[in-house]
Amino acid sequence: MNGLELKKWRKLLNYTQEQAANEFGVTRPTIQNWEYEITPVPVAVDLASRQLLRRWKQRPGFGPVTLVYASAPLSPTQDRVDRLPTLFCRRYLDNNAAFLRVLELRSSSNFFNPLILDDTNLIIWGGPQLMEECEKLHLQG
Template identity: 45%
Template sequence: MTGEELKRWRKIVGYTQQQAGAELDVTRATIQNWERESTAIPMAVELAIRFLVRCWKQRPEFGPVALAYVSTCLEFATPSSHDMATMICQRFSNNQDVFRHLADRMDVVGAVKPIILDEEGVVIWSGSELMKECARFRSQQLQQS
């Protein structure tokens, strides 16, 4: 990771150097030195930033996103037929719209392991983590009705 990439990340998530330092458990001066490339950015920091970016993209309002999952035609599927699966990909304005969509269809899509991707195709939500979030969203909807 270069100093410019670090600065770009900081600007995208809206952090000051002080806030970025607090998130990464370093001083503002350390962030400043990394951005100026006075000192090298450790690999552990790069990994921490990847994690923080994923968390930032998991916000309900983050988008646009794509929902991808495999759909199987159960009517024709047999234990030996693997050619009946279809990859489905739908675009949504944000994560919350996907949660709403999946929460309404949890009994249907629970077995197909859906994933949410950002515009670059990076996985934001997946597997049981996504299904738990959809169940939580569905529970909130039921409480509000």
């Protein structure tokens, strides 16, 4: 990550330099030095910024998102395939809308390996974490 990318990340999350400094446990001048490339952005900050961005995208209101799932299990270790899986993709306004659809589909015999992707096709939610989040929503409603 370079200084321009750090600034772009900060603006995307609507952070001031002070807020970004608090997230990383540094001072505002340190953020300034990184953004103006006076000093290089540490690898640890790059990794932390990716995790913070992922958490930001996991907000219920974040969107649009795409729900992707298969009609049969996707297993790289399975020798024999009983049926070829079909992949389904559908865009939703936000995570919350995708969670509701997962709740509708979860008991279907044609619902496997769900993922929720952002607009750059990076995984926001998947696996047990996705199902736990949907279950929380179900218990609230």
